[in-house]
Amino acid sequence: MNVLNPPDLGTPKIAGDASVTLAIDGISVSVPKGTSVMRAAALAGVNVPKLCATDSLAPFGSCRLCLVEINGKKGFPASCTTPAEAGMQVKTESPRLAQLRRGVMEMYISDHPLDCLTCATNGNCELQDMAGTVGLREVRYGFDGANHFDAKKDESNPYFTYDPSKCIVCNRCVRACEETQGTFALTISGRGFESRVSAGQDESFMASECVSCGACVDACPTATLTEKSVIKLGQAEHSVITTCAYCGVGCSFRAEMKGSQVVRMVPNKDGHANEGHACVKGRFAWGYATHADRITKPMIRKAITDPWQEVSWEEAIAHAASEFRRIQARYGRDSIGGITSSRCTNEETYLVQKLVRAAFGNNNVDTCARVCHSPTGYGLKATLGESAGTQTFASVEKADVIIVMGANPTDGHPVFASRLKRRLRAGAKLIVIDPRSIDLVSGPHVKAAIHLKLKPGTNVAIVNALAHVIVTENLVREDYVQSRCELPAYAQWKTFVAAPENSPEALEAATGVAASDVREAARMYAQSQNGAIYYGLGVTEHAQGSTTVMGIANLAMATGNVGREGVGVNPLRGQNNVQGSCDMGSFPHELPGYRHVSDSTVRAQFEAEWQVTLDAEPGLRIPNMFEAALEQTFMGLYCQGEDIVQSDPDTQHVADALSSMECIVVQDIFLNETAKYAHVFLPGSSFLEKNGTFTNAERRISPVRKVMPAQAGMEDWQVTMALSNALGYPMNYAHASEIMDEIARLTPTFSGVSYAKIDELGSIQWPCDAMAPLGTPTMHVDHFVRGKGRFMLTRYVPSDEKVTRKFPLLLTTGRILSQYNVGAQTRRTENVAWHSEDRIELHPHDAEQRGIDEGDWVGIASRAGQTVLRASITQRMQPGVVYTTFHFPESGANVITTDSSDWATNCPEYKVTAVQLVKVSQPSEWQERYRAFSFEQDQLLAHRLPRAVHEA
Ligand code: SF4
Ligand code: SF4
Ligand code: SF4
Numbered sequence: 001m002n003v004l005n006p007p008d009l010g011t012p013k014i015a016g017d018a019s020v021t022l023a024i025d026g027i028s029v030s031v032p033k034g035t036s037v038m039r040a041a042a043l044a045g046v047n048v049p050k051l052c053a054t055d056s057l058a059p060f061g062s063c064r065l066c067l068v069e070i071n072g073k074k075g076f077p078a079s080c081t082t083p084a085e086a087g088m089q090v091k092t093e094s095p096r097l098a099q100l101r102r103g104v105m106e107m108y109i110s111d112h113p114l115d116c117l118t119c120a121t122n123g124n125c126e127l128q129d130m131a132g133t134v135g136l137r138e139v140r141y142g143f144d145g146a147n148h149f150d151a152k153k154d155e156s157n158p159y160f161t162y163d164p165s166k167c168i169v170c171n172r173c174v175r176a177c178e179e180t181q182g183t184f185a186l187t188i189s190g191r192g193f194e195s196r197v198s199a200g201q202d203e204s205f206m207a208s209e210c211v212s213c214g215a216c217v218d219a220c221p222t223a224t225l226t227e228k229s230v231i232k233l234g235q236a237e238h239s240v241i242t243t244c245a246y247c248g249v250g251c252s253f254r255a256e257m258k259g260s261q262v263v264r265m266v267p268n269k270d271g272h273a274n275e276g277h278a279c280v281k282g283r284f285a286w287g288y289a290t291h292a293d294r295i296t297k298p299m300i301r302k303a304i305t306d307p308w309q310e311v312s313w314e315e316a317i318a319h320a321a322s323e324f325r326r327i328q329a330r331y332g333r334d335s336i337g338g339i340t341s342s343r344c345t346n347e348e349t350y351l352v353q354k355l356v357r358a359a360f361g362n363n364n365v366d367t368c369a370r371v372c373h374s375p376t377g378y379g380l381k382a383t384l385g386e387s388a389g390t391q392t393f394a395s396v397e398k399a400d401v402i403i404v405m406g407a408n409p410t411d412g413h414p415v416f417a418s419r420l421k422r423r424l425r426a427g428a429k430l431i432v433i434d435p436r437s438i439d440l441v442s443g444p445h446v447k448a449a450i451h452l453k454l455k456p457g458t459n460v461a462i463v464n465a466l467a468h469v470i471v472t473e474n475l476v477r478e479d480y481v482q483s484r485c486e487l488p489a490y491a492q493w494k495t496f497v498a499a500p501e502n503s504p505e506a507l508e509a510a511t512g513v514a515a516s517d518v519r520e521a522a523r524m525y526a527q528s529q530n531g532a533i534y535y536g537l538g539v540t541e542h543a544q545g546s547t548t549v550m551g552i553a554n555l556a557m558a559t560g561n562v563g564r565e566g567v568g569v570n571p572l573r574g575q576n577n578v579q580g581s582c583d584m585g586s587f588p589h590e591l592p593g594y595r596h597v598s599d600s601t602v603r604a605q606f607e608a609e610w611q612v613t614l615d616a617e618p619g620l621r622i623p624n625m626f627e628a629a630l631e632q633t634f635m636g637l638y639c640q641g642e643d644i645v646q647s648d649p650d651t652q653h654v655a656d657a658l659s660s661m662e663c664i665v666v667q668d669i670f671l672n673e674t675a676k677y678a679h680v681f682l683p684g685s686s687f688l689e690k691n692g693t694f695t696n697a698e699r700r701i702s703p704v705r706k707v708m709p710a711q712a713g714m715e716d717w718q719v720t721m722a723l724s725n726a727l728g729y730p731m732n733y734a735h736a737s738e739i740m741d742e743i744a745r746l747t748p749t750f751s752g753v754s755y756a757k758i759d760e761l762g763s764i765q766w767p768c769d770a771m772a773p774l775g776t777p778t779m780h781v782d783h784f785v786r787g788k789g790r791f792m793l794t795r796y797v798p799s800d801e802k803v804t805r806k807f808p809l810l811l812t813t814g815r816i817l818s819q820y821n822v823g824a825q826t827r828r829t830e831n832v833a834w835h836s837e838d839r840i841e842l843h844p845h846d847a848e849q850r851g852i853d854e855g856d857w858v859g860i861a862s863r864a865g866q867t868v869l870r871a872s873i874t875q876r877m878q879p880g881v882v883y884t885t886f887h888f889p890e891s892g893a894n895v896i897t898t899d900s901s902d903w904a905t906n907c908p909e910y911k912v913t914a915v916q917l918v919k920v921s922q923p924s925e926w927q928e929r930y931r932a933f934s935f936e937q938d939q940l941l942a943h944r945l946p947r948a949v950h951e952a
């Protein structure tokens with residue numbers, strides 16, 4: 001038995017209060033009713049031999065190794081499929097059982113290559129373990145009969161191998177793909193001796209529907225499905241629990257290590273966000289952390305046309321500090337600022353905002369959440385009183401009707417999507433509100449009951465139309481609203497949404513959605529026992545993003561769907577630590593814990609702890625920083641872990657702004673697009689090289705633990721600390737945990753959080769305080785955080801971004817499973833095997849009108865700029881709407897997006913850009929310029945002056 005593997009109790013845990021007591025080999029044990037005899041035995045400390053059973057999958061009963069004897073029952077029942085009953089007397093060992101089990105093992109072993117010593121899973125193979133457990137000493141059938149020893153391996157997946165010669169046809173992989181992942185990519189083809197696992201229609205794994213989540217690899221008890229990293233490196237010798245650094249699901253992993261080398265990342269069965277599941281990014285795409293492109297030495301240069309010079313940490317930090325002070329002396333205290341990153345830890349973002357407020361002396365700090373979920377913060381705070389999602393992910397398992405709006409969970413939040421699909425397969429109903437036919441609309445064993453395929457930019461109209469039906473058809477949960485919400489605001493809202501202009505019929509022309517579908521969806525949601533809403537950037541990244549978030553909260557309050565399991569308003573956060581970076585005070589108007597900088601009581605607490613006077617005026621938001629740079633009043637920027645050139649809208653505008661500044665300090669693991677405009681480069685540390693915490697979309701604070709030394713010698717928080725000290729504002733932390741202790745002292749919702757508690761509980765959902773010392777899984781239980789829930793008026797204002805004769809199509813953007821955000825990490829992994837370029841998706845009708853064929857180069861022009869991408873023609877799109885991803889810098893997706901933004905938060909309107917498409921044969925002018933500029937910057941990096949030359 002491999003010491004790294006947590007115990008496997010054979011069959012899944014059964015929930016329930018009723019228990020039964022039975023005896024296993026004379027040991028009495030009480031278990032919830034419905035628990036298998038196998039699990040009961042394991043809980044009594046008796047491990048019954050097994051092969052086809054594992055506690056992450058429903059029992060299957062095929063291998064016949066787990067036979068037991070039960071008093072009063074005939075024969076030898078399989079313990080994995082037999083439910084424990086009160087009074088049962090179970091015997092797990094007897095001469096007859098031993099003989100039967102050996103017989104089973106003989107059958108398996110006679111068709112199994114006995115190359116254990118050179119097998120990749122030697123020491124971590126359940127077949128090997130079971131042969132030892134049952135005491136197999138001979139194989140009477142010999143090894144000369146028909147066998148599968150020469151069966152051909154499938155090496156097509158970049159991350160794992162399928163070696164059918166080692167398959168025992170236990171079906172665990174097939175069930176994992178169905179039950180855990182919900183993709184149904186695998187079957188057992190053939191019968192009897194011929195039966196073998198098959199991906200798709202006898203295809204290779206890569207050619208099949210497989211999404212490379214790794215669930216089958218985890219489930220496989222033999223070496224048949226094995227990670228290529230394990231084949232290459234051998235078995236790990238220790239493991240460390242840490243958290244995925246990709247999306248807002250925040251999956252927990254065991255980093256399995258050999259010294260300081262990662263052998264594989266295994267999803268943690270005890271991880272509360274993922275419960276042992278993962279997706280291709282967290283499970284396999286971690287190789288970027290040691291990629292050759294990593295820059296591990298600090299660098300400086302005077303102008304962006306100069307070659308980089310490698311310098312010591314001391315020199316780089318001193319140079320950055322003196323430049324910032326020089327700029328402030330010349331242009332004023334407010335002429336510099338900082339940007340925190342949602343990819344960095346809570347402790348790191350906290351320190352960057354502290355540096356800006358305490359050492360820079362202003363509030364010019366903002367974060368990438370500005371461009372994704374800032375409307376969530378605004379909208380949920382205004383209505384419910386807290387800028388965060390209301391539930392746990394597990395809550396979806398109690399929902400009856402689920403609305404997914406402006407989100408594509410199978411690509412963006414895959415592990416949550418697997419949970420959601422499981423719930424849908426169990427009978428819950430799904431309403432999708434999205435301009436595209438996302439996978440959830442119709443997938444294997446999952447079909448949306450209703451798809452409201454609206455036109456981009458009409459979210460508020462749809463939400464108002466849904467509210468109109470709920471109010472006018474008397475579907476409001478009046479008792480809930482009367483007791484929990486502000487009644488004058490409710491009365492106003494009711495009158496507002498009931499007005500005829502908000503009826504589905506009146507809004508049909510604007511939304512493009514049949515009124516009858518809207519009515520059916522409203523009834524379905526309002527009449528459900530538990531209705532839950534999940535939404536994403538398709539809600540927030542609009543001119544009316546904040547309005548839609550408030551509209552969603554209105555719907556949930558009106559139907560009584562906030563404050564218990566199975567319901568709620570749930571923003572699916574994009575990056576791993578979007579929630580955390582917002583919690584930590586990354587916005588220019590808010591100190592940690594969402595408290596306004598103008599609040600003198602709050603400021604006084606921070607002033608006392610930080611020993612500095614704080615500015616009471618909110619600072620600049622990112623778009624304001626760009627404007628100020630162009631006006632020559634904002635001249636210095638410290639940008640940690642963000643790539644604003646690639647991720648922010650209107651790339652040319654961003655580039656012009658950065659080119660206007662005198663000192664840009666970029667801290668990152670790669671020379672990203674923003675670093676090409678930088679004067680100081682401070683090497684960053686990957687999630688494997690530092691300690692800290694991430695907070696996921698459920699408000700769950702999870703540990704990030706250092707498993708290897710920081711490649712550049714410093715963890716990111718240590719760099720910020722050094723910069724602060726060089727600026728003359730002292731910071732002294734010996735460990736990231738001390739930063740969390742300070743956060744807890746200053747932030748009421750974090751007051752009960754400590755590293756010791758996180759280690760003890762695995763993770764904690766804030767608020768965690770004296771009232772809720774173990775955290776808060778569900779928010780707003782008895783009352784809303786703001787006291788009474790507040791209905792907000794949500795007038796629909798059509799976007800300024802309208803189709804015209806010149807720009808007759810609407811472009812919307814999103815992401816794809818295998819790539820992550822700006823792609824800096826995933827582009828440096830084998831994930832490019834799935835997605836190696838961004839494409840423009842369009843409906844066949846629009847393609848035909850323009851003479852565009854699949855794969856053609858297509859010019860895309862908006863009022864902001866032009867770019868060229870290859871065409872992908874698909875029925876997923878509706879006519880008049882086109883779509884692209886933004887994972888590759890040369891695609892220039894954000895060259896086309898405009899400066900239009902959310903009225904409340906300035907979140908860019910990425911999801912609506914009027915464009916025209918035309919077939920072309922060459923790159924756009926911008927792309928030509930980008931290539932030339934990138935080539936020049938790569939040369940300046942490649943020919944960087946090493947430290948010795950510089951010193952000479
Ligand atoms: S990797 Fe995931 S999707 Fe692919 S076959 Fe295995 S379980 Fe199914
Ligand atoms: S590949 Fe592994 S899990 Fe799947 S049937 Fe074969 S041995 Fe079992
Ligand atoms: S990317 Fe998201 S879903 Fe995938 S493993 Fe990481 S946290 Fe989980």
Ligand code: FES
Nearest residue numbers: 061063064066080
């Ligand atoms: S483990 Fe029970 S039949 Fe295979």
